[in-house]
Amino acid sequence: MSVGGIxxxxxxxxxxxxxxxxxxxxxxxxxxxxxxxxxxxxxxxxEELATFLLIWLTLLAAAVGLRDQAHLGIDYVTSKLQPSGRRRVELFAHGSVAAFCAIVLTYGGSTLAFRTLALDQTSPALGIPMGYVYLALPVGGLAMVWYSVHFLVARLAAPPEASEH
Structure with a gap:
């Protein structure tokens, strides 16, 4: 299966x-x-279920927003830059997002989730192992890393003029 198919x-x-x-x-x-x-x-x-659903929804929908470039952004400064400057800012921004998501969400979140699972901590009302709730962090983080890296590769492969919006 190709990268596009995946x-x-x-x-x-x-x-x-x-x-x-x-x-x-x-x-x-x-x-x-x-x-x-x-x-x-x-x-x-x-109420507890709503909280857990919202945690998962927020992190996965953030990945969808990243994929669709739908997050709020202030482009006052970047709109004043030349195309090459805008491209560098985009690459820096997505590289920063990928690094943050890899370190904080994926690594930190998986550490939290697996330690919580090992400690057998459960939610009070539903009795769900809290590690499953916390798995939203590394899953959402991996999705955001995936989309940030995909964006970086596409921008680096494209000619500088093609990265204009």
């Missing part, structure tokens, strides 16, 4: 997981509100 598979998988997480979060919050206000007996587990 990228499309990762893109589709990530999109489907983000959609499923969002749907589950909406249903969970709807259940939480319904039990609280309609039944008068709030669910004991739905």
């Amino acid at each position: 990228r499309r598979a990762v893109d589709r998988t990530l999109d489907m997981v983000v959609i499923a997480l969002m749907a589950a979060l909406v249903l969970d919050v709807l259940w939480q509100v319904s039990t609280r206000y309609l039944l008068g007996a709030p669910s004991s587990w739905s």
Whole structure:
């Protein structure tokens, strides 16, 4: 399978997981509100589940945003630069993102997740091992590293003029 084929598979998988997480979060919050206000007996587990779903959703959707170049950016300074200067700033920014995500999210997050799994720490309401919740850090971090590196390779392979937006 080519790199393009792997990228499309990762893109589709990530999109489907983000959609499923969002749907589950909406249903969970709807259940939480319904039990609280309609039944008068709030669910004991739905708030905790919403928190865990939001953690996973945030980190994976951040990777989708990075892939689609949809993150908020202030381009006042970079718009004043020549194309070669803009290209260098883009390369520096994505290199910094890749390094941060590799060190902090992937390495640090996997250390946290595996140590928490080894300690058998579980969530109070659901009894889910907290290491599975914390695995969102390295999984999201790896996805962001993947997209940052893909962006860097594409920018380095393209002629400098092609990196203009």
